[in-house]
Amino acid sequence: MAIILQQYLIELSRYALFALMAIYTICSFVLFAPVSQKAEHRLYAVQNMLMLLLLFLCFLDLTFATGNVRFLYLFVFLLLFLFVMILLVTLIYEDTNRLLLNNMCLLLGVGLCTISRLSFARAYRQYLIALFSFGLCLVVPLVFRKVRFFKKLTWGYAACGVGILSVVLLLGRIHNGSKITFTVAGLTFQPSEFIKILYIFFLAAVLWEHSDFKWVLISGIIAGIHVVILVLSKDLGSALIYYVAFVLIVVMITGNNLYLMIGTIGGMAASAVAYRLFGHVKVRFLAWKDPWTYIENKGYQIGQSLFAIGSGRWFGTGLTMGNSKDIPFVEQDAIFSAICEEFGVLFAICILLVSLNCFLEMMRIAINVGDRFYKIICYGCGITYIFQIFLTVGGGIKFIPLTGVTLPLISAGGTSCLVTMLMFFIVQGINIRLKAVERKKAGIS
Numbered sequence: 001m002a003i004i005l006q007q008y009l010i011e012l013s014r015y016a017l018f019a020l021m022a023i024y025t026i027c028s029f030v031l032f033a034p035v036s037q038k039a040e041h042r043l044y045a046v047q048n049m050l051m052l053l054l055l056f057l058c059f060l061d062l063t064f065a066t067g068n069v070r071f072l073y074l075f076v077f078l079l080l081f082l083f084v085m086i087l088l089v090t091l092i093y094e095d096t097n098r099l100l101l102n103n104m105c106l107l108l109g110v111g112l113c114t115i116s117r118l119s120f121a122r123a124y125r126q127y128l129i130a131l132f133s134f135g136l137c138l139v140v141p142l143v144f145r146k147v148r149f150f151k152k153l154t155w156g157y158a159a160c161g162v163g164i165l166s167v168v169l170l171l172g173r174i175h176n177g178s179k180i181t182f183t184v185a186g187l188t189f190q191p192s193e194f195i196k197i198l199y200i201f202f203l204a205a206v207l208w209e210h211s212d213f214k215w216v217l218i219s220g221i222i223a224g225i226h227v228v229i230l231v232l233s234k235d236l237g238s239a240l241i242y243y244v245a246f247v248l249i250v251v252m253i254t255g256n257n258l259y260l261m262i263g264t265i266g267g268m269a270a271s272a273v274a275y276r277l278f279g280h281v282k283v284r285f286l287a288w289k290d291p292w293t294y295i296e297n298k299g300y301q302i303g304q305s306l307f308a309i310g311s312g313r314w315f316g317t318g319l320t321m322g323n324s325k326d327i328p329f330v331e332q333d334a335i336f337s338a339i340c341e342e343f344g345v346l347f348a349i350c351i352l353l354v355s356l357n358c359f360l361e362m363m364r365i366a367i368n369v370g371d372r373f374y375k376i377i378c379y380g381c382g383i384t385y386i387f388q389i390f391l392t393v394g395g396g397i398k399f400i401p402l403t404g405v406t407l408p409l410i411s412a413g414g415t416s417c418l419v420t421m422l423m424f425f426i427v428q429g430i431n432i433r434l435k436a437v438e439r440k441k442a443g444i445s
Contacts, residue, residue: 009061011318013057013058013060013319014315014318014344015315016057017054017057017058017316017343017344017347018316018343018346018347018350020053020057021050021054021350021351022346023046023050024047024050024054024106024350024354025353025354025357027043027046027047027050028047028102028353028354028357029357031043031099032357032361032364044099047102047106048086048102051102051105051106051109052079052083054109054110055075055078055082055109055110055113056075056079058075058113058319059071059072059074059075059078059113059116060075061318061320062113062116062117062320065318065320065321066320070120074116074123077127078109078112078113078127081127081130081131081134082105082109085105085134086101086102086105088138089101089138089428092138092141092142093432095431095432095435095436096428096431096432097361097365097427097428097431099357099361100358100361100362100424100427101424103354103355103358103361104358104424107355108130108409108410108417108421110339110351110410111126111335111409111411112126112127112130114335114339114410115412117320117342118324118325118330118331118335118338122331122412125412125414126412126417129414129417129418130417130421132418133417133418133421133422134421136418136422137422137424137425138425140422140426140429141425141428141429141432142429144426144429144430144433145429145432145433145436150201150205151204151208151373152205153201153205154202154205154206157198157199157201157202157205158222160195160198161198161226162222162225162226162229164191164194165191165192165226165229165230166229167191168180168191168192168233169229169232169233173188180233180234180235180238189414190415190416192230192235193415193418194419195226196238196241196242196245196419196423197419197422197423197426199226199242199245199380200249200376200377200380200381200384201377202219203223203245203380204372204374204376204377204380205373206218206219206222207219207253207372207376208371208372208373209372211250211254216250219246219250220246220250223242223243227239227242227243234280236274236281236403237391237404237405238405240267240391241384241387241391241405243267244263244267244383244387245380245383245384245387246263247259247260247263247264247267248260248379248383249376249379249380249383250263253372281401284401286298286299287299287302287401288400288401288402291303291306291398300328301327301328301329301334301402302395302398302402304328304334305327305334305396305398306337306398307323307326308322308323308324308326308327308334308340308341309337309340309345309396311341312340312341312343312344312345313344313345314344314345314346315344315346316341316342316343316344316345316347317341318342319343320342322338322341322342323341324337324338324341324342331411331412332404332406332412332413333392333396333402333406333411335407335411336348336392336393336396336397336407337396337397339351351410352393355385355386355389356386358424359382359385359386362378362381362385362427363382365378365427365430365434366378369434370434370437374430374433374434377426377427377430378427378430381423381424381426381427382427384423385408385420385423388406388407389408391403392406392411393407408420409421
């Protein structure tokens with residue numbers, strides 16, 4: 001009898017999870033439209049309730065399917081963590097952008113739930129990292145309110161970025177053929193993730209006042225040094241993110257589409273050179289072009305990823321009913337495929353739409369910011385966030401070759417989680433600063 005009830009629960013939850021996620025996604029986009037303040041607060045409350053129900057149902061499924069009550073303990077911890085985060089941030093900062101905050105919590109919750117299903121050991125570590133990241137990020141908006149000298153640290157950002165990446169190139173630990181990690185006091189992290197923030201601040205500090213060809217060239221040289229060091233470290237996914245971020249920020253600030261054309265041609269040329277110089281690039285290209293011929297070796301990861309997506313169909317197999325663990329490095333590189341398999345393709349599409357919603361909200365904030373320095377930072381955070389999602393999902397569905405980058409807020413990876421949360425809170429800080437300026441102009445204390 002118990003087994004039959006378990007099967008019924010998992011079967012029904014396949015549709016319930018999609019319904020909850022779909023309603024949440026619709027609410028996110030409805031909030032883009034002009035609505036009254038009362039209606040806005042109601043929609044935020046609805047989002048929070050949907051988030052609660054969705055995560056409760058996920059962990060209930062995991063508990064029934066495995067018979068392991070530890071999943072319920074994880075749910076209680078996650079619930080307290082997310083709602084304490086929402087409560088504290090909104091109490092401390094009255095001008096918090098609730099849409100960004102709710103979306104970040106939802107994506108983080110789905111990610112922690114999926115990692116818990118795939119690997120308990122990784123899950124515990126990821127929960128602790130998320131908790132530490134929140135404690136650090138909580139002061140970020142306050143820093144943006146109080147500190148006034150960010151614009152003056154132009155060459156400091158560049159020196160730190162180039163210096164740290166160089167140290168990793170020389171002394172870093174090799175991970176899957178690339179020198180991308182560094183260990184200090186027993187803690188392993190990926191410096192190129194942290195440097196993304198310094199890199200964005202550098203571009204903002206250079207281009208906020210002068211965006212003529214001379215300064216675009218100077219910033220391009222420094223950006224190129226960052227990219228070359230990453231290429232030498234064989235961290236090609238990060239190198240591509242840095243390169244695209246520079247090109248798109250320049251295009252947005254100057255309004256000159258010629259830079260986009262030059263950047264596209266340069267990117268294509270660099271890809272051709274990388275294909276000839278690096279053996280692992282050839283391997284990934286061959287696996288992307290024809291994974292079935294190389295299914296036993298080069299194409300195994302992408303082949304298993306495609307099998308998982310196909311097995312999930314529209315509504316998924318149900319939690320614990322899939323074979324996502326067959327995908328190599330599934331928690332880091334292919335967690336989107338695991339979500340497609342067990343939650344369903346429709347659920348995964350909603351995840352992408354919520355991520356797109358975050359990007360659009362960052363762009364809306366950037367457009368409204370009058371200070372070009374902070375405008376560029378918002379652009380940079382939004383571009384790096386959405387492009388990293390494109391690389392991860394595009395690689396997993398065989399749209400582009402695999403790059404090995406994580407899915408922000410969802411994949412396992414402490415550095416990625418911390419840096420993505422920092423970027424969200426940096427945009428929050430800029431938004432809070434913008435609201436304070438608007439109130440000051442309106443004569444409201």
